[in-house]
Amino acid sequence: MKLNSTLLRWSAPLVMGAALVSGNAVAQAGATECIAPAKPGGGYDLTCRLAANGLQDTQLISRPMMVSYMPGGIGAVAYNHVNGVRKADPNLIVAASTGAAVNLALGKLGKYDASEVRWLGALGVDYGAIVVKADAPWQNLDELMKDLHKNPSSIVFGAGGTVGSQDWMKAALVAKATGVSPRALRYVAFEGGGESLAALLGGHIKVFTGDLSELRPHLDSGKVRVLAALADKRAEGPYADIPTAIEQGYDVEWPIWRGYYMGPNVSDEAYNAWVERFTELSEREQFAELREARGLFPMTLVGDEFDTYVKKQVAQFKQLAKEVGLMK
Amino acid sequence: MFDFLIHGFEVALTPMNLGLAFMGALLGTLFGALPGIGPINGIAILMPLAYTLGLPAESALILLAGVYTGAEYGGRMSSILLNVPGDAGAVMTTLDGHPLAKKGLAGPALGLSAISSFVGATIAIIGLTLFAPLLAEVAVLFGPAEFFGLMVFAFASMSVMMGNDPIKTGIGAVLGILVAMVGVDSGTGVMRYTMGMPELYDGIDFVVMIIGLFAISEILLMLEHAHNKNVDDTMPPLGRVMVQLKEVVACRWAMLRSGLIGFVVGVLPGTGASVAGAVSYTTEKRLSDKDNTFGTGDMRGLAAPESGNNAAAVGSFVPMLTLGIPGSGTTAVLLGALMLYNITPGPMMFTERPDVAGGLIASLYIGNLVLLALNLPLAGLFAKVLTIPRWVLVPGIAILAFVGVYQLHSDLMAIYLMLVIGVVGYLLRKLGFSLAPIILGYVLGGLMEDNLRRALSISGGDMGILWQSGISIGLWIAAALLLMAPLIMAKLLSGKPAAQAQA
Numbered sequence: 139m140k141l142n143s144t145l146l147r148w149s150a151p152l153v154m155g156a157a158l159v160s161g162n163a164v165a166q167a168g169a170t171e172c173i174a175p176a177k178p179g180g181g182y183d184l185t186c187r188l189a190a191n192g193l194q195d196t197q198l199i200s201r202p203m204m205v206s207y208m209p210g211g212i213g214a215v216a217y218n219h220v221n222g223v224r225k226a227d228p229n230l231i232v233a234a235s236t237g238a239a240v241n242l243a244l245g246k247l248g249k250y251d252a253s254e255v256r257w258l259g260a261l262g263v264d265y266g267a268i269v270v271k272a273d274a275p276w277q278n279l280d281e282l283m284k285d286l287h288k289n290p291s292s293i294v295f296g297a298g299g300t301v302g303s304q305d306w307m308k309a310a311l312v313a314k315a316t317g318v319s320p321r322a323l324r325y326v327a328f329e330g331g332g333e334s335l336a337a338l339l340g341g342h343i344k345v346f347t348g349d350l351s352e353l354r355p356h357l358d359s360g361k362v363r364v365l366a367a368l369a370d371k372r373a374e375g376p377y378a379d380i381p382t383a384i385e386q387g388y389d390v391e392w393p394i395w396r397g398y399y400m401g402p403n404v405s406d407e408a409y410n411a412w413v414e415r416f417t418e419l420s421e422r423e424q425f426a427e428l429r430e431a432r433g434l435f436p437m438t439l440v441g442d443e444f445d446t447y448v449k450k451q452v453a454q455f456k457q458l459a460k461e462v463g464l465m466k
Numbered sequence: 467m468f469d470f471l472i473h474g475f476e477v478a479l480t481p482m483n484l485g486l487a488f489m490g491a492l493l494g495t496l497f498g499a500l501p502g503i504g505p506i507n508g509i510a511i512l513m514p515l516a517y518t519l520g521l522p523a524e525s526a527l528i529l530l531a532g533v534y535t536g537a538e539y540g541g542r543m544s545s546i547l548l549n550v551p552g553d554a555g556a557v558m559t560t561l562d563g564h565p566l567a568k569k570g571l572a573g574p575a576l577g578l579s580a581i582s583s584f585v586g587a588t589i590a591i592i593g594l595t596l597f598a599p600l601l602a603e604v605a606v607l608f609g610p611a612e613f614f615g616l617m618v619f620a621f622a623s624m625s626v627m628m629g630n631d632p633i634k635t636g637i638g639a640v641l642g643i644l645v646a647m648v649g650v651d652s653g654t655g656v657m658r659y660t661m662g663m664p665e666l667y668d669g670i671d672f673v674v675m676i677i678g679l680f681a682i683s684e685i686l687l688m689l690e691h692a693h694n695k696n697v698d699d700t701m702p703p704l705g706r707v708m709v710q711l712k713e714v715v716a717c718r719w720a721m722l723r724s725g726l727i728g729f730v731v732g733v734l735p736g737t738g739a740s741v742a743g744a745v746s747y748t749t750e751k752r753l754s755d756k757d758n759t760f761g762t763g764d765m766r767g768l769a770a771p772e773s774g775n776n777a778a779a780v781g782s783f784v785p786m787l788t789l790g791i792p793g794s795g796t797t798a799v800l801l802g803a804l805m806l807y808n809i810t811p812g813p814m815m816f817t818e819r820p821d822v823a824g825g826l827i828a829s830l831y832i833g834n835l836v837l838l839a840l841n842l843p844l845a846g847l848f849a850k851v852l853t854i855p856r857w858v859l860v861p862g863i864a865i866l867a868f869v870g871v872y873q874l875h876s877d878l879m880a881i882y883l884m885l886v887i888g889v890v891g892y893l894l895r896k897l898g899f900s901l902a903p904i905i906l907g908y909v910l911g912g913l914m915e916d917n918l919r920r921a922l923s924i925s926g927g928d929m930g931i932l933w934q935s936g937i938s939i940g941l942w943i944a945a946a947l948l949l950m951a952p953l954i955m956a957k958l959l960s961g962k963p964a965a966q967a968q969a
Contacts, residue, residue: 178510211664
């Protein structure tokens with residue numbers, strides 16, 4: 139029966155054009171579903187798979203979880219869909235991350251704001267990182283920051299997101315920490331972390347503001363130098379040698395949590411059942427391995443605590459967006 | 467030096483891995499053949515399956531790589547048979563592939579394109595085996611300014627497609643560029659042409675654009691013909707089924723040249739099969755289209771893009787395996803699959819996990835042979851698809867595409883958008899526009915703008931960055947030469963009829 143999820147996903151829509159009208163034929167059968175508000179293969183896909191594989195491997199759900207994709211509007215399409223159509227679906231969770239909180243703060247997810255949905259929990263976290271090429275003149279964050287302060291336009295930053303995205307926020311916060319206006323920063327937006335890294339290796343940009351986990355393949359290659367992790371404390375394992383920005387005297391933190399939300403009208407009963415599932419999942423050793431394999435660091439924040447956390451974060455980002463000149 | 471490859475063949479030739487390579491090739495061909503489902507989606511669907519089945523890393527990768535290369539083979543089928551590109555790389559394949567089918571040569575066209583695909587992929591696999599680390603170093607030298615130069619070159623080489631109506635070609639390309647502009651502007655975060663609809667924030671999806679422009683407009687044209695003449699446009703009876711050796715031999719230079727071009731384009735991060743198909747087709751047309759037969763069912767015009775797009779698919783493994791940087795959207799997903807197995811791609815992979823790196827490369831050799839063996843005999847069978855009345859076939863494919871697109875977007879807006887694009891495409895076709903320049907404008911224009919913007923944000927607005935490096939200067943000179951060549955030739959050959967020199 140292991141073929142089940144794939145077969146269902148393909149046979150159902152192929153057999154019936156009716157799937158065009160109702161997207162939830164499978165959900166009605168009682169199976170759980172996770173919507174990744176993006177195309178296959180990205181971070182949201184990974185977030186959904188983390189829950190789907192984790193819950194299945196630990197047998198916390200009896201049938202495989204379906205992962206469906208709803209790209210569009212940097213997550214706005216899925217957000218509007220859940221708030222407008224599947225408001226009370228007890229079997230549906232949607233992947234979200236710090237990036238979604240940024241977009242909510244900037245009002246980019248349409249008419250609904252962060253208080254609409256029920257924030258369920260986060261199961262893992264990644265951290266921002268400041269990366270330069272191995273032959274760059276800067277040995278530590280302080281040297282980079284001093285040069286940036288002296289001549290902001292001489293150092294080109296780049297990352298995989300547009301101006302105003304969470305990737306850009308990292309660069310903006312770094313600039314702000316040394317008293318440089320983010321508007322004076324030279325920032326190049328690439329299509330994803332891979333292209334940015336290629337541009338760094340080719341010497342086209344000088345600083346790449348990426349994520350810690352995507353750098354793992356490159357830590358031993360000797361081609362790049364990670365000047366700082368934007369975490370509250372040092373990570374373990376292969377990342378143990380990377381100092382945090384805070385250690386180096388710059389108060390910049392950028393955790394990228396990977397979590398989920400549910401529809402606004404989901405019953406307390408269903409919501410609590412999910413909270414319980416997630417709590418139990420996060421305690422399993424098997425899950426810790428799964429999380430690590432996906433390059434995520436431990437973070438468990440579920441239920442009301444998470445709800446408060448996200449809402450507070452969105453409020454902070456709103457403030458930040460005003461400071462860096464993205465919003466008036 | 468090639469220990470990893472010998473070891474790789476040991477890994478790839480186990481019965482299970484051979485079986486998986488075969489399965490991947492077959493599934494990939496199917497995914498590629500169905501418009502709306504491309505290699506990325508195919509891999510994204512199979513990845514969790516491979517993981518759930520508990521396949522070891524090298525086996526999973528062999529399966530997924532088979533799907534990827536198989537999809538590039540499969541994409542040609544609906545291009546040739548239905549004039550609807552099966553995936554992004556197969557757009558140029560419609561130009562000469564479908565006219566061949568209309569002449570009753572669908573079988574030979576499918577056979578020839580299978581052989582071209584094989585030749586292109588083989589050139590690229592050999593290139594990958596021999597020069598991967600070296601090429602990776604060169605690929606990163608291509609920054610935004612160099613990519614902009616490359617796009618200028620690509621547009622210059624497109625000028626050969628101007629044909630009889632340069633103005634319509636120009637308008638078509640500009641329309642394509644316009645569609646590429648829709649969505650969030652990455653340089654500033656400003657929304658362009660989204661009309662407040664969140665569905666448009668991310669821009670217009672390639673699949674939506676292709677299915678709308680080609681498949682929907684085809685259905686509308688068919689409806690109109692049926693209404694006017696009360697007859698169905700049936701295809702001519704199928705002629706011979708097998709491709710002849712002399713036809714393959716006639717295309718040998720087209721295949722070899724395009725294989726090289728496709729490989730180079732594929733190695734560059736950020737450009738993939740669609741750009742490779744376009745550049746190989748236009749280059750081949752410029753070099754060998756002496757009698758102006760390209761676009762009317764010239765075998766060389768079919769061999770070139772098919773060899774090119776398959777070579778590009780393999781080429782995009784170079785940056786992935788050597789630098790850990792994906793060379794295309796599909797390799798980005800594959801990279802994710804590797805991470806899932808706790809394998810870190812990059813230069814260390816060849817020494818730390820030779821079974822995976824070698825196994826993958828060996829499986830590309832094997833998969834490619836499997837694909838040829840699968841696709842050559844099946845050419846005749848697939849050509850029979852054309853005996854199904856077109857009023858059943860094209861709407862049937864469109865419905866499959868609808869379902870595929872809906873599956874990917876879970877949103878009706880994508881379907882509506884597809885219909886609107888289809889109606890516009892129908893009107894443009896009625897007005898005598900060709901669809902290829904629109905798609906090329908859409909693909910190349912988007913890349914061109916992004917890279918121009920990036921280059922200018924690096925330099926702080928100084929245009930000088932665009933011709934600072936040797937690579938950029940070379941590309942600008944090549945583009946200028948391409949544009950000037952017909953004029954110079956005309957001068958030199960002034961004794962001969964000028965029309966031939968300009969062709």
